[in-house]
């Protein structure tokens with residue numbers, strides 16, 4: 001699939017078969033994330049790939065449907081780095097696209113993660129001075145959702161706003 005086709009195909013997938021994911025595919029997904037752009041090329045990210053079903057069970061308090069994910073990737077950021085939220089967001093987006101390119105479903109799970117950040121940091125052994133930006137479940141999709149998107153005409157302006 002070419003890059004534009006992957007971008008068009010990507011959706012947040014929350015229904016998985018429960019199948020496991022080969023280690024090399026998970027490495028490919030994280031490898032893509034580490035190549036994302038970052039302010040001053042700071043690359044203030046680290047990634048924890050979680051495949052242990054016991055740990056996945058503990059993390060699923062954030063979203064029940066995560067229990068069928070083949071893996072969950074925790075995105076760990078250094079908040080001392082000036083653009084850590086933007087940098088982490090670029091890494092997550094790249095990860096979602098890489099997962100899509102490999103045929104996996106994935107989802108950015110931040111809203112349900114941040115309120116449990118301290119609990120999850122403790123579970124995953126993340127140092128106090130780091131932040132857990134989000135969890136990204138990855139799985140073999142049961143179905144591929146559709147999602148209403150704004151049309152190009154609604155969001156594009158040429159030369160000046162309103163034109």
Ligand SMILES: Cc1cc2nc3c(=O)[nH]c(=O)nc-3n(C[C@H](O)[C@H](O)[C@H](O)COP(=O)(O)O)c2cc1C
Pocket residue numbers: 010011012013014063107108109110111112113147
């Ligand atoms: C910053 C951010 C936080 C998100 N947090 C959650 C979340 O906590 N739970 C969830 O199910 N989806 C979450 N999502 C996924 C969005 O719901 C999803 O991207 C949006 O509905 C558009 O659908 P699409 O990804 O299929 O295009 C999050 C997405 C972003 C960018």
